[in-house]
Amino acid sequence: MKNKTISINKIAILVLFSLTLFSSCGDDHNFTPYAESVPTANANVKFLHTAIGPAGVNFSVNWFLNDVKSSALLVITGLPLGTPYGSAFPTSFYTSVPSGNLNMKAEIPATATVAASTVLTSPLVVEAGKNYSTFLIGAAAPYAVYTVTDDLTVADPTKAYIRFLNVISNTPATGYDLSIKELNSNAVIFSGVIYLGGNKAFIPITPVADDSSVAYEAQLRTPGTTTIVSKVAITPRKGRIYTFYSGGYVGGLPATKNLPVLGWYTNK
Numbered sequence: 140m141k142n143k144t145i146s147i148n149k150i151a152i153l154v155l156f157s158l159t160l161f162s163s164c165g166d167d168h169n170f171t172p173y174a175e176s177v178p179t180a181n182a183n184v185k186f187l188h189t190a191i192g193p194a195g196v197n198f199s200v201n202w203f204l205n206d207v208k209s210s211a212l213l214v215i216t217g218l219p220l221g222t223p224y225g226s227a228f229p230t231s232f233y234t235s236v237p238s239g240n241l242n243m244k245a246e247i248p249a250t251a252t253v254a255a256s257t258v259l260t261s262p263l264v265v266e267a268g269k270n271y272s273t274f275l276i277g278a279a280a281p282y283a284v285y286t287v288t289d290d291l292t293v294a295d296p297t298k299a300y301i302r303f304l305n306v307i308s309n310t311p312a313t314g315y316d317l318s319i320k321e322l323n324s325n326a327v328i329f330s331g332v333i334y335l336g337g338n339k340a341f342i343p344i345t346p347v348a349d350d351s352s353v354a355y356e357a358q359l360r361t362p363g364t365t366t367i368v369s370k371v372a373i374t375p376r377k378g379r380i381y382t383f384y385s386g387g388y389v390g391g392l393p394a395t396k397n398l399p400v401l402g403w404y405t406n407k
Contacts, residue, residue, distance in 0.1 A: 179267060179268055180237070180238060180267050181235045181236060181237060181238055181267065181268075182235070182236055182237075182238045182265035182266060182267060182268070182269055182270070182271065183232075183233035183234070183235055183236075183269070183270045183271070184209075184233055184234055184236050184263075184265060184270075184271045184272075184273055185227055185228070185229070185232070185233050185234070185270075185271070185272045185273070185289075185404070185406075186202050186209075186210055186222070186227065186228045186234075186273050186275070187226075187227045187272060187273065187274045187275065187384070187404070188200050188222050188223065188224055188225065188226055188227070188228075188275050189224070189225065189274050189275060189276055189306045189384070189386040190224070190245075190258070190275045190276055190277045190278075190282045191224065191277070191278045191279070191387070191388055191392055191397050192258075192277070192278065192279050192280060192282075193247075193279070193280070194279075195278075195279075195392040195393040195396065195397065197223065197224035197225075197397065198219070198224065198247050199219045199220065199221030199222060199223050199224075199247065199248055200221050200222055200245050200246065200247060200248075200258070200275060201220075201221045201222065201245070201246050201247075201248050201255075202222075202228070202243065202244070202245055202246075203243070203244040203245075203246060204236055204237075204241045204242065204243055204244075204263065205241055205242050206242070206244070209234065209236060210222055210228040210234070213226055213228060213230070219247060219248035219249065219250050220248050221247075221248040224397075225386065225400070225402065227404050231405065232405065232406070232407070233270055236265065238265050238266055238267040238268075239264070239265070240262060240263075240264050241262070241263040241264070241265065242260065242261075242262060242263070243259075243260070243261045243262065243263040243273070243284065244257055244259065244260050244261075245257070245258050245259040245275050245282065246258065258275075258280060258282050259275060259281070259282045259283070259284065261283070261284040263284070263286065269288060269289075270288070270289040270290075270291055270406070271286055271287065271288055271289060272286070272287050272289055272304075272382060272406075273285070273286045274286070274304075274306050274384075276306045276308065276335075277308060278308045278309065278388050278392055285306060285335055287304065287339050288339065289380075289382075289406050290340060290341070291341075291380055291406060291407045293341075293343075293378065293380065294343070295343055296377065296378045297346075297377050297378075298343035298344065298345070298346060298377060298378075299343070299344050299345070299346035299347075299375035299376060299377060299378070299379050299380070299381065300341035300342065300343055300344070300379070300380040300381070301328075301341060301342060301344055301375070301380075301381050301382070301383060302329075302337060302338050302339065302340065302341045302342065302381075302382055302383070303317045303328070303329040303332055303337045303338065303382075303383045303384070303385075304332075304335075304336075304337040304339075304382060304383070304384045304385075305332045305333065305334055305335065305336055305337055305384070305385045306334070306335065306384060306385065306386050307334060307385050307386060307387055307388065307389060307399055308334060308388070309334075309388060309389045309390075310333055310334040310389065311362075311389065312333070313331055313362045313363075314330075314331040314332045314333040314334075314336060314362055315331075315332050315359055315360065315361070315362060315368065315385060316329065316330050316331065316332070316359075316360040316361070316362050316363070317329040317332065317357065317358065317359055317360070317383060317401075318357070318358050318360060319344065319355050319356065319357050319358070320355065320356040320357075320358060321353075321355045321356065322344060322345060322355070325358075325365075327360075328342075328344075330362065331362050332385075341380050341406075344375060346375045346376050346377040346379070347374045347375055347376060349376065349377070352374065353374065354372040354373060354374045355372070355373050355374065355375065356370055356371075356372060357370060357371050357372075357373055357383055357401060357403070358370045358401075359385050359399065359400075359401040368385075368399050368401075369385070369398075369399055369400045369401040370401060371383075371401045371402060371403060373403055378407075379405060379407060380405070380406040380407040381403055381404070381405055381406060382403060382404055382406055383401060383402070383403045384401075384402055384403070384404075385399055385400065385401050385402075386399070386400060386402065387399040387400045
């Protein structure tokens with residue numbers, strides 16, 4: 140947005156930057172981001188919004204645990220405020236939540252003219268000291284939750300570690316392959332991964348050297364072929380752990396929108 144004066148423009152940028160940095164503070168975020176000081180009685184959860192709708196239109200979402208908001212705002216301007224489709228909360232690592240048997244709720248935030256609406260209620264059982272990735276999934280209501288345990292122990296700290304999860308609800312019966320162009324002559328690393336399939340455990344790969352900024356090209360492919368459905372760049376570092384995931388809808392919903400896409404996030 141252009142402003143009438145340079146000074147106003149600078150102030151706007153500083154305010155926006157501050158809001159981005161601290162959007163996880165205050166009333167919008169009731170739990171502490173993953174850190175060494177997190178109570179050992181808590182669990183660590185990353186929430187991912189990969190559900191499509193309503194009516195094929197992407198929406199923002201807020202998460203609640205036991206009716207207490209557990210996510211901050213990633214969309215901080217315009218309405219609705221919340222976490223947009225294809226995004227994760229928190230953006231880095233995990234948020235700390237009480238362990239035990241929780242009640243999880245996903246809610247489309249209110250706009251100026253439409254009240255907030257609940258799109259999902261689901262139990263969420265988490266153990267103290269463990270890490271989890273929780274996906275909001277589906278192409279239309281009723282939506283569902285897909286939760287996996289994230290074991291962040293590594294056998295070789297000189298390697299990077301990856302896994303691949305597939306949350307495309309109308310995935311072909313043969314699933315998808317995942318390869319990394321720069322590794323093993325672009326050979327398939329994960330083969331025929333079906334909907335809600337994939338290896339929950341992380342496997343080692345050769346990382347990018349610390350003094351290099353080279354990016355690898357990860358490819359989501361039609362099984363048994365070199366046809367690329369989607370691709371994404373990543374610079375994996377030694378000792379780090381990453382999750383690749385595929386989302387969207389085959390054929391688009393509506394047509395040409397929300398097509399299958401490959402994404403990734405850092406677990407550690």
